[in-house]
Amino acid sequence: MIPPLSGSNTVATPADVATNYRITVIEDDAGDALLVEELLADTGLTHTIDWKQTLGTALPALATTKPDCVLLDLHLPDASGLSAIQAVEAACPTTAIVVLTGLAEAAAGERAVAGGAQDYLVKGQVTPDLLARVVRYAVHRKQAERASAELRENRLHAQENARLERGLLPAPLLAGSPVAATTRYLPGRERALLGGDFLDVVQTRDGLVHAVIGDVSGHGADEAALGVCLRITWRALVLAGHRGIDLLDLLEQVLVAERPREDMFATCSTLELDPSTGSLTIHLAGHHEPLLLEQTEAAELPAAHGIALGIVPGLAKWTPSRAHLPSGAALLLYTDGLNEGRTGHGNERLGTAGLIDLVRTAPSRAPDELLDHLVDSARALNAGRHADDMAVLHLTWN
Template structure:
């Protein structure tokens, strides 16, 4: 291309030029986009409202001046900044990432694909258009293969083509980012489905003596499942075993740990572990698998032998449970409990086994604390177990499915003024029909 002045200051009298100041600079006010151009590219009309930002990384003042002239001649509004080196560009990128970067591959502090790699490392969301010389078209192709959206040859630039290339590069980058986000969303949905299958299993029932109604609802801040889990297993002797638990914290690690504990619980139950021994084994699993020492889990386990009028309950830092009688009576059963799993690893923890009477044809409702910790009223008071009991007593006449749904909906409605239930909710309703 033609030679330029040694410094852009020498041409300031004839045409505005770049400035190395970090603040974005707007070029001369452009003329409206020609009608023909608007017809060819409908998206161009949007540029008059949202002026794309462009960072030129170029050490040659003459080439930099040519870029500004091309932008001014195109009549398309762009916000342009200039960096004379990669170090200067990195500094400016720290102050704001542009939509498009025009990159010369021959800089005083970076050459070729190394320069591109470093730019992409600092501005992964920006479209990159590489500027090459007449004899360096292969370098431009290599840059596109390495992550640039396009390349332009300096000696073959025309104003309309030049700005159109920038525009299309930005649109291609936005399409790439959208496709990447969509793929990430699909992978996340697949992972969520796997976690859901692990956290919310199909009860393992051998006959119709017990009916199970289970519900799970993510908290308002959750895009994925949290660490709440439940399970029901009926062993060959007809005994019903059930668990509801909650891993502290939120996120994929906690959800995976919840899956691990749920699967371990089912395995230990089928292998014959009961009572304190069962909880001790679960704590060993938690300590071995958790991501940090601050992670713990609460849970309630119950066991009811077929035909028995009592059930054995163990509680590890978990809320109580509701007992329903056929006569539309509900009461809260707060059995003695021990510490949450993982709070006192290595020490001998005590989890008492409590025998609780179960009314004939009665049912049991187990739940995680997300159901009772929602803030109600002015947002200073929590629903709590007593508030949940009041709701349950008002709707004690409802069948299992409607009863559980009403509990969750009522708790959600009461917490609506504070944004809804913040934590995950798991509810498990067990109903025995009296058949032996």
């Protein structure tokens, strides 16, 4: 009885001295398995080897050990052909697969490569040099395939993000206006698509400046798509002359019609600013108040609260709140990703008071520098413990 193969060969060529190839042999014939071990010992590759006689015993080990290369017999007691290749690939997608075929099965080896294997070897025609080349190239080929797949995925991800960003973060329509807008947007998760937060600013023909910032509940593609829909709808309705409660009611109707699930809702703040007088009208739908920034001070701008869009469709009531924006002052509108993160002091949230402290201690009140300071400081304090999308809108009036 030949014992299960395991061990390592430490004789390496200069090209392979830095690489320890982890190799699993799945072969039911003990004699063929021993021959593969002896050939590997003569290759000069630094390697470790593990032998499994059946696919059923190999798959759990593959998922745990994740070898660099699997030498796979195409005829096992419990699997054969392409099904065996697919099972190995599913258990360990990063592993290169080299199939072992008989003398009369060269065509089977070619079919195996077409079906996902990196290469094949014909039993009885394998030399140490050939085995070394096949293992090295199969591993490198698999790595190149994975890198290429990740590159394609990253490109598609970037393209999708760019499309969503154009929908969620349009260019403000403020030509010739004394109002200036500065924005920031960050998804809550690494490599995530942009989320459901949205914002927009437009100036209408009557000279009024309109702004919105909102947050669709949840994270993901559905939420991002709904956020884009609401943002575009808001702009179209504002340019068509809709204002205040009528505007929010129409937005809610669109949300209810477009949302893929009944539990989805959206919070938002809308405002109208008359630059000629500084008069301001605010509507809150489940959203928090904006901050009024004057010189070195910052404070919440009092406003009446209303229910979020989509919670009780058709029954919500929103109350307008009016205020005056002093010349040279600024407004800061934001979603809760900015102020609901942790602070590093126990489980304490940053909150509105903490955000106001960040504004007061900012080294500069210039819009870009201020927003960078707020976003960077909030993320540093949070240290990844709270993952929510973050949208910020800064408006100045001169």
